[in-house]
Amino acid sequence: METTTAVWAVFAAAAAVIYWFVWVMGAAEVKGKRAVDLKMGSITSDKVQDNYKQYWSFFRRPKETAGDSTNVPAFVDTFYNLVTDIYEWGWGQSFHFSPSIPNLSHRDATRIHEERAADLINARPGLKVLDVGCGVGGPMRAIASHSRANITGITINEYQVARARAHNRKAGLDSICDVVCGNFLSMPFSDASFDAAYSIEATCHAPKLQDVYREIYRVLKPGALYVSYEWVTTPLFRADNEEHVEIIHGIERGDALPGLRSHDEIAVIANEIGFEVLEEKDLAKPPAGPWWTRLKMGKIAYWRNHLLVSALTMLRIAPKGVVDVHEMLYETAGHLTRGGETGIFTPMHMILCRKPSTATNVAAADE
Numbered sequence: 001m002e003t004t005t006a007v008w009a010v011f012a013a014a015a016a017v018i019y020w021f022v023w024v025m026g027a028a029e030v031k032g033k034r035a036v037d038l039k040m041g042s043i044t045s046d047k048v049q050d051n052y053k054q055y056w057s058f059f060r061r062p063k064e065t066a067g068d069s070t071n072v073p074a075f076v077d078t079f080y081n082l083v084t085d086i087y088e089w090g091w092g093q094s095f096h097f098s099p100s101i102p103n104l105s106h107r108d109a110t111r112i113h114e115e116r117a118a119d120l121i122n123a124r125p126g127l128k129v130l131d132v133g134c135g136v137g138g139p140m141r142a143i144a145s146h147s148r149a150n151i152t153g154i155t156i157n158e159y160q161v162a163r164a165r166a167h168n169r170k171a172g173l174d175s176i177c178d179v180v181c182g183n184f185l186s187m188p189f190s191d192a193s194f195d196a197a198y199s200i201e202a203t204c205h206a207p208k209l210q211d212v213y214r215e216i217y218r219v220l221k222p223g224a225l226y227v228s229y230e231w232v233t234t235p236l237f238r239a240d241n242e243e244h245v246e247i248i249h250g251i252e253r254g255d256a257l258p259g260l261r262s263h264d265e266i267a268v269i270a271n272e273i274g275f276e277v278l279e280e281k282d283l284a285k286p287p288a289g290p291w292w293t294r295l296k297m298g299k300i301a302y303w304r305n306h307l308l309v310s311a312l313t314m315l316r317i318a319p320k321g322v323v324d325v326h327e328m329l330y331e332t333a334g335h336l337t338r339g340g341e342t343g344i345f346t347p348m349h350m351i352l353c354r355k356p357s358t359a360t361n362v363a364a365a366d367e
């Protein structure tokens with residue numbers, strides 16, 4: 001072989017490897033981002049590392065200020081600036097777990113878990129439904145396609161609003177799906193303005209569940225249904241077991257949680273606000289397939305992703321700090337997996353509630 005031909009062959013092979021590594025392997029898990037498009041929400045690239053440090057400082061706050069929850073929405077917003085693109089790239093547009101179903105893809109299992117929420121609140125054409133903590137709108141689009149209900153989502157993170165709106169347009173669902181930026185602890189909606197509501201793995205970010213349930217109760221019409229998939233510790237959790245405590249702390253640190261609640265607090269709080277509790281169930285319990293296997297099976301993929309984000313950072317395609325955030329998520333995946341395997345944690349404690357038909361618009365806990 002001539003030298004020039006050999007050089008060209010080496011170049012072509014290298015180009016093919018880079019293409020495969022970045023565009024094929026680095027493509028979004030389901031449908032969303034490519035690794036080369038990793039930004040960090042609305043943070044400018046030079047501020048990513050500072051924001052990452054700021055995120056961690058929340059967990060190092062002095063004991064005297066630990067009870068002060070006023071800064072939680074800002075801390076959660078910073079978290080989603082840091083992780084939204086990595087989530088979309090490595091997981092898809094639905095930022096939640098679902099029970100695995102034999103012979104079904106993650107994508108289908110995710111859709112089924114979302115449609116279940118829609119069916120529980122009897123979502124149907126013409127109904128005005130609220131999505132509390134909507135992320136980039138994966139569940140919203142699945143539920144809108146399934147039910148043809150009109151859905152309004154709310155998220156604290158401006159960058160997610162832009163992503164969700166772009167996805168809604170692309171899916172041709174923008175006539176029935178909209179997203180607003182706001183705090184679910186004080187929502188920019190009038191009293192009794194929604195026919196139904198759901199929240200999927202989002203209210204765990206509220207420092208006090210009462211505050212978000214009270215707001216949801218306020219904006220729902222009397223008789224309206226509300227379903228939530230809550231992150232909680234299960235009856236198997238033991239506060240005097242060091243490993244259990246470490247797993248739960250690990251989940252809190254890596255997922256911007258001010259403090260995980262126990263399974264038995266949820267219905268008590270819903271009742272306290274004035275909701276009638278119609279059903280409560282841990283959707284992770286058998287016969288449901290394990291929700292954590294999707295995290296566990298990806299060990300090799302994590303290493304590939306780690307190499308990819310490191311290479312993209314070195315080439316200055318991805319901002320400095322992405323590697324740290326990715327490392328944090330990798331560790332979190334370990335804690336979540338242990339939480340699932342030990343059975344001490346579930347991300348799908350389902351509670352179905354109704355605002356009484358006779359309700360005046362004052363939440364019981366306010367009276």
Ligand SMILES: C=C(CC[C@@H](C)[C@H]1CC[C@H]2C3=CC[C@H]4[C@H](C)[C@@H](O)CC[C@]4(C)[C@H]3CC[C@]12C)C(C)C
Nearest residue numbers: 086087090091095096201255302305329330332333
């Ligand atoms: C409900 C919440 C988020 C739940 C999940 C969507 C995310 C929790 C942990 C995330 C991930 C962990 C490991 C990442 C991996 C290292 C990377 O290479 C690709 C993305 C991950 C798989 C990432 C994806 C999203 C999660 C599974 C919380 C915040 C309340």
Ligand SMILES: C[S@@+](CC[C@H](N)C(=O)[O-])C[C@H]1O[C@@H](n2cnc3c(N)ncnc32)[C@H](O)[C@@H]1O
Nearest residue numbers: 094095096133134135155156183184200202205
């Ligand atoms: C894990 S994501 C789940 C998103 C979506 N439900 C899904 O399943 O894809 C949690 C969402 O809750 C939102 N959130 C957290 N705290 C919030 C707050 N105080 N006000 C509004 N949204 C909030 C986040 O911005 C994010 O969109």
